[in-house]
Amino acid sequence: MNNEDMLAVLKALSNETRLSILCWLREPEKMNENLPNVIKEEFPGGVCVGSIQEKSGLTQSVISSYLSSMQKSGLLESRQLWPMDLLQAQ
Numbered sequence: 001m002n003n004e005d006m007l008a009v010l011k012a013l014s015n016e017t018r019l020s021i022l023c024w025l026r027e028p029e030k031m032n033e034n035l036p037n038v039i040k041e042e043f044p045g046g047v048c049v050g051s052i053q054e055k056s057g058l059t060q061s062v063i064s065s066y067l068s069s070m071q072k073s074g075l076l077e078s079r080q081l082w083p084m085d086l087l088q089a090q
Contacts, residue, residue, distance in 0.1 A: 008073035017056055018066050022075055024055065025089035031055070039086070043079050046086035 001009075013019050024031060028045045035048065053063040067087065070076045077088045 005074065008069075009075060012070045012073040012075055015066070017058065018070055021052055021056065021066065021070065022089055024052065025076065025087060028088070035084075035086075039081050039084065042081055043086050043088065045088050046079065046081075047088070049085040049087060052087065 013022065025045075025047055028047050031047050031051050033047055033051060035046070039046065049063070049067065052067070053060055056063060058066075067076065067078070071078055071087075075090055077090055079086050079088075
């Protein structure tokens, strides 16, 4: 990992909510996801973006911005499995 990549990770984790999101995604079983089995098989450990937004209590636009910066820094993997957007910690 080069210095720029490391700075992006540190910047993403410098926000308390983004750090909490990463912790939640590290333990997806605690998010009480009732995802269909097909989705669980396709993306094990995935958590619905809506669940993250609900747990955080923040608006969709703020969560979207947070998740985008975390994904760009390599902390998250995302996948869209209709009708849900799912995330997983890396």
